[in-house]
Amino acid sequence: MFKQFLSKLPRKSSKSDSGELNRSSSGPVSSPVQRSGTSAGSGPVRSNSGKRMSSAVFPASVVAGIEPLVPFKDVPSSEKLNLFVSKVSLCCVTFDFSDPGKNSIEKDVKRQTLLELLDFVASGSVKFTEPAILAMCRMCAVNLFRVFPPNYRSSSGGENDDDEPMFDPAWPHLQIVYDLLLKFITSPCLDAKLAKKYLDHAFIVRLLDLFDSEDPRERECLKTILHRVYGKFMVHRPFVRKSMSNIFYRFVFETEKHSGIAELLEIFGSIVSGFALPLKEEHKIFLWRVLIPLHKPKSVGNYFQQLSYCITQFIDKEPKLGSVVIKGLLKFWPITNSQKEVMFLGEVEEIVEAMSVMEFQKIMVPLFLRIACCVTSSHFQVSERALFLWNNDQIVNLIGHNRQAILPIMFTALEKNAQNHWNQSVLNLTLNVRKMFCEMDEALFMSCHARFKEDEAKQCSAAEKRKEVWARLENAASMKPITGKTAVLVIPRATSIAC
Numbered sequence: 001m002f003k004q005f006l007s008k009l010p011r012k013s014s015k016s017d018s019g020e021l022n023r024s025s026s027g028p029v030s031s032p033v034q035r036s037g038t039s040a041g042s043g044p045v046r047s048n049s050g051k052r053m054s055s056a057v058f059p060a061s062v063v064a065g066i067e068p069l070v071p072f073k074d075v076p077s078s079e080k081l082n083l084f085v086s087k088v089s090l091c092c093v094t095f096d097f098s099d100p101g102k103n104s105i106e107k108d109v110k111r112q113t114l115l116e117l118l119d120f121v122a123s124g125s126v127k128f129t130e131p132a133i134l135a136m137c138r139m140c141a142v143n144l145f146r147v148f149p150p151n152y153r154s155s156s157g158g159e160n161d162d163d164e165p166m167f168d169p170a171w172p173h174l175q176i177v178y179d180l181l182l183k184f185i186t187s188p189c190l191d192a193k194l195a196k197k198y199l200d201h202a203f204i205v206r207l208l209d210l211f212d213s214e215d216p217r218e219r220e221c222l223k224t225i226l227h228r229v230y231g232k233f234m235v236h237r238p239f240v241r242k243s244m245s246n247i248f249y250r251f252v253f254e255t256e257k258h259s260g261i262a263e264l265l266e267i268f269g270s271i272v273s274g275f276a277l278p279l280k281e282e283h284k285i286f287l288w289r290v291l292i293p294l295h296k297p298k299s300v301g302n303y304f305q306q307l308s309y310c311i312t313q314f315i316d317k318e319p320k321l322g323s324v325v326i327k328g329l330l331k332f333w334p335i336t337n338s339q340k341e342v343m344f345l346g347e348v349e350e351i352v353e354a355m356s357v358m359e360f361q362k363i364m365v366p367l368f369l370r371i372a373c374c375v376t377s378s379h380f381q382v383s384e385r386a387l388f389l390w391n392n393d394q395i396v397n398l399i400g401h402n403r404q405a406i407l408p409i410m411f412t413a414l415e416k417n418a419q420n421h422w423n424q425s426v427l428n429l430t431l432n433v434r435k436m437f438c439e440m441d442e443a444l445f446m447s448c449h450a451r452f453k454e455d456e457a458k459q460c461s462a463a464e465k466r467k468e469v470w471a472r473l474e475n476a477a478s479m480k481p482i483t484g485k486t487a488v489l490v491i492p493r494a495t496s497i498a499c
Contacts, residue, residue: 069109072120081132084120087113088135091177092142097170107173114176121183128190130197136184137198143177145206148213166214178221185228192232199229201239208243211260223263227270241286244268248290256297265294265306272313279318287314287321292328300340308347315354322355323362330366338379345374345385353394360398368406372413375430380423387429390436403441410437411448412455 075083090113095103128136168174184190185199207229210222230240244264251258275283291314294300294307315322329348334340348367352360374386389395399406414437417430438445 069113072116077126080120080126081129084117084126084132085135087117088132088139091117092139094142095173097173100169111173111176114173114180118176118180118183121180121187124187124189126189128184128187128195130194133190133195133198136181137203140177140181141203141206144174144181144210146210165216168213168215168218171215171217174218175221178218178225182221182225182228185225185232192234196233196235199233199236201236204229204236204240205243208247208264211247211264212258214259219260219263222260223267227267230267230271241268241271245286245290248294252290252293252296256299261294262303262306265303265310269306269310269313272310272317275317277317279314283314284321287311288324288328292325293332295329295332295344298337301343304343304347308350311347312350312354315351319354319356320359322351323359325351326363326367330363330370333370338377338382341374341377341379341382342385345371345382345389349389349392349395352389352398353392355398357398357401361402364398364402364406365409368409372410375410375413376416376421378422380426383417383421383423383426384429387426387433390429390433396436400440403437403444407437407441407444408448408451411445411452415449415452 070083072080072083091110093106093110095107095110097107207222207226211219213219213222226240230237244267247258247264248261251261272283291307291310294303300307311325315325326348329344333344348371352367371386371389374382377383377386390399410433414430414434417426418434421427421430
């Protein structure tokens with residue numbers, strides 16, 4: 001196998017070969033690759049490599065006639081780029097890494113060649129030409145772009161914390177390719193205007209597809225690379241944002257399964273922080289149509305920190321968006337999921353803390369109607385987290401300015417908690433909040449207390465009337481004899497209506 005691996009490579013340098021390279025680089029550069037089973041000068045490639053490259057079309061290239069195993073230090077500067085192209089083309093050969101003992105010699109040769117390329121690119125000694133950029137992009141496409149098998153481990157979209165991450169057996173090899181791509185993109189010797197022809201939209205889409213990898217190490221590398229691509233290729237920025245939006249749309253509204261949502265949101269958080277003011281309409285639409293619906297999936301806990309950071313960045317840029325986000329959170333509020341409720345309450349605190357009085361007044365009534373329900377929750381963590389809002393001085397200040405509207409909403413929930421809640425910690429917090437409201441405005445507090453007593457008396461009176469009506473019906477039914485098909489009145493059990 002090793003002899004076959006090297007037999008396809010040219011052994012000696014010749015003027016005719018270099019002339020042919022010059023002609024190919026200056027002539028038909030834009031012609032698409034027609035051969036999917038073999039790569040130029042690199043021996044046979046796996047039969048599925050053509051399929052993996054079907055979405056990223058690269059021009060054909062002619063490998064320089066130089067022995068690829070020669071070290072860079074042994075060739076003159078004028079021949080280093082030709083040697084670079086030869087070494088890169090050698091690395092287009094792919095191997096099966098699921099069997100460590102298979103083709104071990106060839107794998108080691110490829111690994112050493114990749115390390116040489118990494119050192120050469122990092123040195124920044126030669127400016128990359130178009131054939132070199134072409135060869136590099138093609139090699140990365142062959143080695144990195146692949147279709148992942150379906151994930152059958154969990155049907156909950158990554159919600160199960162017991163699932164350990166899957167590690168790709170080819171990672172030691174893939175890591176060098178990723179490092180090489182990162183060094184190549186960030187190299188000052190790479191001209192962005194020249195490279196954008198090959199690091200094009202198709203290449204970026206395939207790069208984004210790799211974020212679905214179950215290997216967290218690969219996603220971490222991809223995160224850094226995509227961030228550098230976004231920073232260097234300004235012409236591709238709108239397309240990168242649009243492609244990321246499409247991934248989010250598919251995740252929220254179709255599959256609810258994707259391994260790289262957290263990493264993509266982390267990238268987008270840094271993108272948002274660089275937005276110019278005033279914010280464009282497309283950015284506001286992304287907030288409303290993408291970021292807020294991302295609170296909906298069950299697996300939101302896997303990426304909630306990154307999502308919250310993105311939203312905070314938007315509100316820091318334009319504080320008026322705070323009320324828009326609160327309305328969206330209320331729309332997707334997880335009524336039957338206590339863990340998500342606790343997370344939502346934490347995010348609400350961060351957003352409200354940064355709001356102005358006028359923005360707060362737009363959403364305070366529906367917001368505190370929901371908080372009142374959380375305060376009376378039988379799940380002590382939800383109730384406790386809702387009551388912790390009163391530990392925030394900024395929120396207490398906003399509540400104090402709008403106590404005429406907020407205290408009547410909250411009073412009933414606080415009184416019910418003080419009388420009936422089973423958890424001692426929640427009970428103590430409730431009493432503290434009651435005391436805070438009383439000290440804030442004693443007259444209003446007593447007015448709400450009197451109204452609460454009136455409502456309680458009315459409810460007791462209505463309950464007594466219902467009992468009397470049922471008693472009369474039972475008495476009337478007992479006076480009538482039961483005949484053949486006459487319906488029998490069943491005495492109802494005592495029930496209570498919970499708010």
